[in-house]
Amino acid sequence: MDRFEHIVALLRSGRTARADQLRAEAPGALLPRWTAGEPLSPALRQVHQFAYSIRAVRVDDTYAWAMVDGSIYRMPLAGGEAQRLRLEGRHESFYWDAVFDDATVVAVEDERLLVWDLVTGMLLLATDPDAIPLRAAPLRSLAIGAGVAVTGTKDGYLLKWDLADGRLLGRTAAHSGHVTRVAISTDSAPTVLSLGGEDRFTETLCFHDLDGFRRTGEVAVPAQTGCGGWTVLDGQRRAVTVAEEGLLTVWDPVAAAPVAQFATAARLREALVFIAGGACVVLDEDSALRIMDLRDGTVRGTIRTDFTHRVDRVAVHGTFVFAAGDVRTNLLELTDPLAQDDKDRPYFRDAVPATIDGRPAIIAVDADGSFEVIDAADGRRFGDPAAERRITLRTAVWYPRPGVVTAGDRDLLVVVSECGPTTVDPATGDTHTAAESSLSPAGPRLIATGNGLIAATNDKGVLAVWDAATLTLRASLQLADVYGTISLALADLHGRTVVLAGTEGGGIRWFDSADLNEITPPGRFAERPNHPAVRRLDWPGPAAVTGLDVFGSVVIVAVDDTVTCADIATGEPSGPALAHPNKVLAIRPTVLDGVPVVATSCADRTLRVWEIETGHTIWSVALPQQVGRIVSVAADQIIVLTEGHLIAVGPGPKIPSS
Template sequence: MNDFSAAKLDLLDASRRDVLAALGSDTTPQGRTLLSAWRAARRSTADGPENLWQAALMVELLRRGEKVAARQLGTRRPASWLPSWAAGPPLNLGLQHIYQLDHLIAATTVASVDGRQVGLCFDQDGVVHTIDMLEGTVQARQMSDGEQDFYRDATFADLDGQQIIAAVTEQQALVWATATGDLLTATDPDDIPRPAGHLTSVAVGHVAGTGVALAGTREGYLLLWSVPDGQRIAKFNDGHSCYVSSIAISTDGPPIAVTGSGGEAATVCFWDLATRQQIGQPRPTANISQVGWTRLADQPHAVTVDERGLLQLWLPQQPEPVSSYPTGVASVGGLACTVVEERPVAVLSSGGRVRLVDLLTGLPAGDTMTDFTQDASHVAVSPPNTSTRSIIAVQGSSTEGRVNILDLNPAPTGDGPTAGSDVSSGSKAPVYLDADIVTVGGRQIIAVIGDDATLRLHDVSDGEQAGRPLTVSAMRTPYGVRLRCLTLDSRPVGISATPGPFTALYLDDGSHLALPDQGPQRAALAGLACDASGTTKIVVLSDQWGSMIAWDLQTMRLLGHRPSKKPGSNACLAVTAIEGRTTILSASRKGKLRRWETDLTAHAAPIAAHRGPITAIDTLDIDGRPTAVTVGDDGQTAAWDLHTGERRGPKLRHPAPVNALLATTFGGIPTAITACEDRTLRIWSLLDGKILDTIPTPRPVRRIFATAADDLVLLDPEGLTCLGGRQHA
């Protein structure tokens, strides 16, 4: 965990040259993380005031998962509102989730538990962390007697239908059931011959229907134990002359083990575990870092990767490799073999990247970046028969326990880039366009629509994604995209609209509502509003020409259509209730606030709200009376009694154009919260026009939401930021 020192935090007050001099040469994860966040904060604030700079740096640290460091900054410079979490598009489209388990991870895998795909991580304290790859939750289970000095190696395996973790200390091999934490096997330290040296590596497999653990030693020995009773059943000492770095046992056909060693006399060896015999002679090679198995041409092939980044395929009976492929990387920390679109693929972790290699051609089949500040040491892949294929990668040599869940990119079937090229996944992170707040499964959620036509749901308590992303519809253009949410028949619904027809889907399961033919495609979308609190469940849209159309969401009946040829009219929409009747509000380009019946006939005379165009409308009740709050491009905000059309309270004057508006109640006080182009959030009392608070915002704010805990969530071009921890009453 990055708990930054006071000296490093003091650099916040230093000049640019001082920071770069102090941190630019700092090779620690802390230094690199702080420098990365510092640079990003500087880019977003330029020469802004100190309070803006602090907020920007806290947000950048939160986006990198450095919650402790962000809290430290908030403690050093207290403010009435502070960022408590930040969320947004990942560094790349393949980066699904980021976790920090705060322990040094020794092994990882992807498995199915109770029908759900999970990532499993085993740490140096003997704890198995189970990551639900759909929900994003993490559970930890201590393995019985698992608190040893240090595990030299560990591996997960499916043994007789039971998920197990096997690990070796210097003197002992141990096997646990991950579901219960029960210790299944603990070998006798006296089983290790004195000349063998300490244990260095381990693998698990089956021999004649019995689970076995095969461990390598520092001096090149191999020791085979029975898992059920912990008895040593074989010893091999004629294959390697130096430490055994990696072991893999084939699960396809006879139980054959491939072992690789390091040192000056590095070799690759094969062993028939059923007959306890070596297959052929040791094969000299460079230091072996990883070994595994794959299937090619209907035969099991061993896969080895050496310190040069050379990937080789072997048949146990042949003295020479079948194929040799340069991977273009100097050091491989993890290897996993799988099948993607019926092609065998090796997944390699190297540095901060995860690279896929097509084992038929040796060509790169994909490449993606992690968010790691150190090399990735372990990698695993979900089985080919799972509907959603994922990679789990672990940052090595770090007690942060940094874990990334990545998409498994499909393998190309034609010619690809050369092995030495820097392959990019070709995917970009989505841009968050619009958002709304809604309750899903009893939790408040911010639903966000991106330019990839996908809805992502973020829990307001911590910003983490809640459930899987939901596909909305094909998006012809990201311009003019709107999203609004409501509860319909006790189920949360998201309604999105683009320059084409609107779509609606249930946010609890992603299923779409059946919608009627909405007629010809509209011009560029201008406004969207919906409401399900009254007897009429309504959605209303407007386009750039001022035309409006309204639908009943329950019956999918067209309620009204009002054509217009006045560009800019009705660009802002809202729905409220006046005297128990559902009423549509719209804003004209001449500053008029109009009230409409659900069939889009006039409800009452327009209200002359502003001298120029109205740029935002929101509603709330003040003393039980429906009130509209409007913002004009003249920089003024005003509240209007929708019964009488009279203004309530003074007009609020801003020093710059207003980008976002929220009308709500804080502490029983009706308030308007506005975000200006001067990157300042202002909280106003609608009763007397006084400013209750001002909050710096590092980036331009597009939407403002208030949570049930009276925190504020802001949508900006780069994601979501939650402001909480208010110190004032």
């Protein structure tokens, strides 16, 4: 982790004193002040992020290891940067599977098994592609044991290789199709477990003795039984498999029959890992590690990772667990007794700024429509700490789109669901929902609030406007191009509220909010090009108006790598174009010390604050990851939403006087 990520991790785990100490070492730097959102597991020790997919992991007394395409990274358990070792050879090929084996790492590509030295990166062995029988087809899965490697192929074969010289020692047809997983037992009579089948509806579990490749058992298993391994229970060798539907089965390999079955919400992972002398298995469930006792199915522990997606690979050594999810790793520590973290933690989908009781606040919305009110000054929960942490809206919400609208002297949270808007008083939790018939049910896409109105679009291309006080529908319109509207804003034009819709083609459509009749864009806005919409794999395309906001009389537009600001009545520039080195991901205008500014987030992972009139950059800060949502901007901090939690970065420098 770099210094920024280290401070974020300390803040999220509650170690604020250590975070303050680390921040004080360079007081001039723009560093995180607080975070809010899902907490880190107390067991989390290190986080590392890579640019490419992780193929294998290992942990030993000194290092955690990860194979990332053509490189090996080792991370000291005591902390520090990952050390990279480039593996010898060309690495344009895709490695289907890989395994660390003592002082080497072994991988399979379509036609070869390869072995590298972990000290030098030297390629020690590459098997002959001609050694693979034509009918066996490409290699797909791999297991190491008893001095040999066993690979499973796409067409259902098992191939046994000598790891000393690369000779093919044996082959057998095991399945009717793709061999998804192989594992070798480590006892005195090694046995190969393999899983595979012709398609996702036909799966078999096979057992073969390793010496002669003689099949000793075969049994049908539930579809998508994609991971398996070996353990010893009460002195008996046992095989363990997990099906996608959540069924964990303990097998007697001699009888090829189940001896125990337990329901689990675990998802498939590349391989099974066992602890506690083989009595417990480590499973992935909703990005958390669940530790299940194989004797009775009891969950002995739950350790949360900081992943937003599934855990793919796990390695265990002593008290350390090393977990990988696609391109990210966590080093976690096992405790005695095992940790019982809450896996159902909040994960903020979106957040909006508000003012509550005269104080700046952030309203963060979870995936299910629950919301949490956070004090913008310190990231703590707003109001009474003893109060209920979250309030769940009493309406069906699917990927809620939030906003804030002012009604009277109060800021209300607006959440648009499939059927329309709901307003919530964040201080009391009082909710009001529009009639379900006001908008055809469909997933909400965009929302804009202002002047006492709510505007939104949904996945069926409906644009609608409601009165925020009464939630009555003022007007609705079926847009011709369902996905042609990329951004949305409300603004005041000559005393009437208008709806601005940024398009995929680069233009901005203007609508009267009273009836949604389209009006001619004022002044130079009518000159904006609007290229014909062409569906692309990288939708929306480079001409799309991906950012649109209105601040007073200034319309702020983001297209690709440029932000422009123009007067709403004339379209004349309000300042120079703000050019970025890469695509602009988010914008947020505000006033700092009486000067109108706009904060931008760029794909180069840098936040910038610009003076609108002069185009002068007030300050910028590089972050460890891209930011898709700037929540609020103040003189002393900027709050962003990333990876399910909020981060306040600051303090920022003062506005220059000249």
